[in-house]
Amino acid sequence: MTKVTIPIGPQHPLLKEPLSFLVTVEGERVVDSKMRLGYVHRGIERLCQQRTYVQNVHLMERVCGICSHVHTTTYCQGVEALLGLEVPERGLYLRTLLCELERIHSHLLWLGVLAKNMGFDTIFMYAWRYREIALDIMESLSGGRVSHAVNIIGGVRIDMDAAQVEAVLGQLDELDTHITTLLGVIEHEKTFRVRTQNVGLLSPEQVRRYCVVGPVARASDVDVDLRRDAPYSIYDRLDFKVITHADGDVWARTVVRLLECVESTKLCRQILASLPDGPTSTRAPRKVPAGEVVSRSEAPRGEVIYYIRSNGKDKPARVKVRTPTLPSLLALYDQLRDVNVADISVVLSGVDLCIACADR
Amino acid sequence: MARSRPLFYLLPELWHSLVSQPCTVGYPFEPAVLPAGFRGRVVVDPDKCKGCGLCVRDCPAFALELQRESRDKYKLIYYPDRCAYCGQCEISCHADAISLQNDFVHAIPERDTLKVVLVDHDKGRACDVDGEE
Amino acid sequence: MTLISELFALLIFPGFVFLFVAALTFEWIDRRVIARLQGRVGPAWYQPLADFIKLMAKEDVLPSGANKVAAAALPMVALAAVMTAGLYVPVAGRAASYFEGDLIVVLFLLSLPSLAYFLAGWISVGVYSVIGGNRSLLQYFSYEVPFLMALTGPAIFSGTWSITDIVLRQSQTTWTLFVQPLGFLLALVGLIGKLKRDPLDIPKAKSEVIAGPLTEFSGRKLALWHLTMDMQTVVGIFLLVNTFLGGYSFGAALPSVFVFAIKALLVLLALSAASVLYARLRIDQLANLGWRILVPLALVQIAFVIWAGG
Numbered sequence: 001m002t003k004v005t006i007p008i009g010p011q012h013p014l015l016k017e018p019l020s021f022l023v024t025v026e027g028e029r030v031v032d033s034k035m036r037l038g039y040v041h042r043g044i045e046r047l048c049q050q051r052t053y054v055q056n057v058h059l060m061e062r063v064c065g066i067c068s069h070v071h072t073t074t075y076c077q078g079v080e081a082l083l084g085l086e087v088p089e090r091g092l093y094l095r096t097l098l099c100e101l102e103r104i105h106s107h108l109l110w111l112g113v114l115a116k117n118m119g120f121d122t123i124f125m126y127a128w129r130y131r132e133i134a135l136d137i138m139e140s141l142s143g144g145r146v147s148h149a150v151n152i153i154g155g156v157r158i159d160m161d162a163a164q165v166e167a168v169l170g171q172l173d174e175l176d177t178h179i180t181t182l183l184g185v186i187e188h189e190k191t192f193r194v195r196t197q198n199v200g201l202l203s204p205e206q207v208r209r210y211c212v213v214g215p216v217a218r219a220s221d222v223d224v225d226l227r228r229d230a231p232y233s234i235y236d237r238l239d240f241k242v243i244t245h246a247d248g249d250v251w252a253r254t255v256v257r258l259l260e261c262v263e264s265t266k267l268c269r270q271i272l273a274s275l276p277d278g279p280t281s282t283r284a285p286r287k288v289p290a291g292e293v294v295s296r297s298e299a300p301r302g303e304v305i306y307y308i309r310s311n312g313k314d315k316p317a318r319v320k321v322r323t324p325t326l327p328s329l330l331a332l333y334d335q336l337r338d339v340n341v342a343d344i345s346v347v348l349s350g351v352d353l354c355i356a357c358a359d360r
Numbered sequence: 361m362a363r364s365r366p367l368f369y370l371l372p373e374l375w376h377s378l379v380s381q382p383c384t385v386g387y388p389f390e391p392a393v394l395p396a397g398f399r400g401r402v403v404v405d406p407d408k409c410k411g412c413g414l415c416v417r418d419c420p421a422f423a424l425e426l427q428r429e430s431r432d433k434y435k436l437i438y439y440p441d442r443c444a445y446c447g448q449c450e451i452s453c454h455a456d457a458i459s460l461q462n463d464f465v466h467a468i469p470e471r472d473t474l475k476v477v478l479v480d481h482d483k484g485r486a487c488d489v490d491g492e493e
Numbered sequence: 494m495t496l497i498s499e500l501f502a503l504l505i506f507p508g509f510v511f512l513f514v515a516a517l518t519f520e521w522i523d524r525r526v527i528a529r530l531q532g533r534v535g536p537a538w539y540q541p542l543a544d545f546i547k548l549m550a551k552e553d554v555l556p557s558g559a560n561k562v563a564a565a566a567l568p569m570v571a572l573a574a575v576m577t578a579g580l581y582v583p584v585a586g587r588a589a590s591y592f593e594g595d596l597i598v599v600l601f602l603l604s605l606p607s608l609a610y611f612l613a614g615w616i617s618v619g620v621y622s623v624i625g626g627n628r629s630l631l632q633y634f635s636y637e638v639p640f641l642m643a644l645t646g647p648a649i650f651s652g653t654w655s656i657t658d659i660v661l662r663q664s665q666t667t668w669t670l671f672v673q674p675l676g677f678l679l680a681l682v683g684l685i686g687k688l689k690r691d692p693l694d695i696p697k698a699k700s701e702v703i704a705g706p707l708t709e710f711s712g713r714k715l716a717l718w719h720l721t722m723d724m725q726t727v728v729g730i731f732l733l734v735n736t737f738l739g740g741y742s743f744g745a746a747l748p749s750v751f752v753f754a755i756k757a758l759l760v761l762l763a764l765s766a767a768s769v770l771y772a773r774l775r776i777d778q779l780a781n782l783g784w785r786i787l788v789p790l791a792l793v794q795i796a797f798v799i800w801a802g803g
């Protein structure tokens with residue numbers, strides 16, 4: 001049979017962001033794949049060196065639209081460590097609340113995209129409709145659905161009163177019922193299972209070899225979660241479960257992500273119940289003393305690492321970002337071996353690629 | 361019923377969607393509902409503004425410009441198309457002069473509003489936010 | 494029949510104009526129902542007509558290796574086949590023409606658009622078109638056999654091979670649906686495969702092969718292809734209503750047009766609900782479904798009909 005090369009991207013209905021995948025197929029089986037990145041490279045790390053620390057907070061928010069808050073959180077954490085700042089408790093709690101809300105919104109977005117690429121438009125519409133609740137909560141807190149601009153060096157710029165806390169708790173209850181419905185669908189709906197089970201298999205050895213992090217690793221029975229292993233912010237005071245699954249296919253990743261949404265709503269409730277009083281931010285000096293820091297946090301897709309080096313001025317000397325999508329992209333070659341053409345879309349969607357994150 | 365669940369699992373949800381209102385927002389045929397903290401148009405209170413330039417220094421998009429001729433004569437110019445609507449100027453201002461209004465749609469139909477003189481401080485002469493007396 | 498009445502039947506009812514209007518109306522109802530089931534608003538009533546007019550006005554480009562004559566001829570052949578099939582399917586009891594054996598002719602004519610679809614993918618040399626064309630051929634064999642077998646059931650039950658006579662027989666005895674519910678289900682699934690609707694829209698799966706065989710078509714050719722698909726929906730639904738649901742007959746004295754329209758709308762609603770309920774199958778899963786489940790069930794159904802009738 002002749003080999004045909006299907007170009008997936010840079011422009012393809014399957015991808016949210018430009019990425020080039022040249023897949024060689026023989027009939028309906030994939031034989032080889034080649035990937036090319038860099039279509040969304042904006043040179044953010046270089047731009048960071050030309051702007052002050054304060055300006056960079058907003059620049060790092062624009063690395064990715066879906067996980068924007070996590071990027072600013074990690075960056076502000078790093079700079080606060082360099083400055084030796086103690087962020088007030090209330091600020092930390094509000095920061096973490098938005099981190100968890102962002103996790104929910106990101107996972108629901110991903111579920112919709114996976115369903116759409118599988119041909120299950122209804123789940124796409126439903127998942128994005130329920131995601132609106134999370135976005136409404138974030139909008140009522142910060143004024144923006146996607147770009148929150150909540151973090152500043154030294155804390156957060158927003159505050160919540162008792163009425164807002166009540167409203168958010170009610171919306172979290174609503175979100176819980178809807179996530180339970182979605183869990184039921186992926187558990188029982190036969191066509192969903194049939195398309196996602198045994199597709200995109202990754203063994204624990206492969207996960208460790210490619211250093212895959214996040215829900216993809218946890219779905220292959222590799223128990224890594226930065227919130228428990230290296231707690232940042234206030235996670236050492238919160239009580240939550242780390243969800244793992246043994247199957248290692250796209251279905252396992254779906255289960256892991258939806259159960260993580262349930263855990264996130266529980267975390268949000270804990271945060272709102274124990275919100276301390278006090279200020280939400282402290283004054284941060286403009287000049288950062290010389291030094292270097294590595295700041296890590298658990299984005300919806302896995303571990304985000306920031307390396308910030310300062311040489312005493314008000315502009316950073318180097319900011320290096322390692323996003324969790326990069327190792328997932330490396331693991332794609334193994335997943336795309338000997339699959340059907342129809343499985344390419346499921347595999348590519350199942351890994352939850354955020355190319356804007358990967359390309360910076 | 362348990363056997364047929366896998367095939368018709370979504371039917372109750374579908375029925376619920378059919379009988380309730382669609383969740384589509386009617387904008388632009390209905391007015392847009394903006395939240396209280398919406399970060400829109402930058403507005404400066406000219407009485408409070410001291411012309412210190414902290415907002416200009418901290419703006420990540422270089423959307424604010426301070427043209428200073430003397431201690432009492434300066435102009436603060438704002439470029440809405442460069443602005444990222446992040447709200448850093450509001451945080452940075454020590455005099456609480458800047459605020460971001462929420463009666464704004466992020467679409468600018470006229471080109472000559474792309475350069476707005478926010479404050480024209482000219483020794484005792486007060487003016488409103490459009491730079492007119 | 495006089496020349497005027499023949500021309501009327503060919504061009505107006507149940508000919509070209511009626512099929513055109515019905516195709517656009519059914520597409521609108523389908524899109525609107527699917528939207529409401531998903532919690533959206535859905536398009537306005539003029540959307541399918543606006544789409545058609547817009548496509549007719551667009552530029553017509555083809556890739557450089559494609560066969561221009563075949564690309565121009567295939568949509569017209571497909572459209573002609575569907576419209577000719579529509580002439581023999583009675584609408585509320587009136588068909589443009591009928592003869593003994595017109596069921597076979599209609600089924601043959603309705604399979605021509607599928608073959609034209611595959612050829613359209615073959616002659617436009619793009620990767621997506623060829624893969625979509627291959628898939629459409631695989632899919633054709635998976636659903637066509639159970640579909641044909643399911644549709645011979647009503648013919649054997651009514652003892653005639655003319656659709657108009659099948660309707661007549663059903664109005665005298667009972668609807669075929671009550672005697673062969675399994676056959677109706679198989680015919681519905683076969684119709685979903687034939688019309689390439691969700692969950693069997695494998696040849697034109699947007700996230701895998703962009704638009705399948707029609708990826709390289711644009712302008713007037715694409716408008717004709719979409720019209721063919723819409724008319725195929727109409728003729729397929731009418732065929733099912735006539736062979737299984739008794740056409741215009743109801744038992745009580747209701748106007749036949751009304752009864753026929755209600756039945757056709759119910760079948761359309763079933764198709765819309767099916768496209769909302771399930772995820773798209775893979776082509777090998779469809780082949781599995783077709784040959785391991787649908788064909789044996791169809792054999793069982795036919796055996797039962799022959800044994801019960803004899």
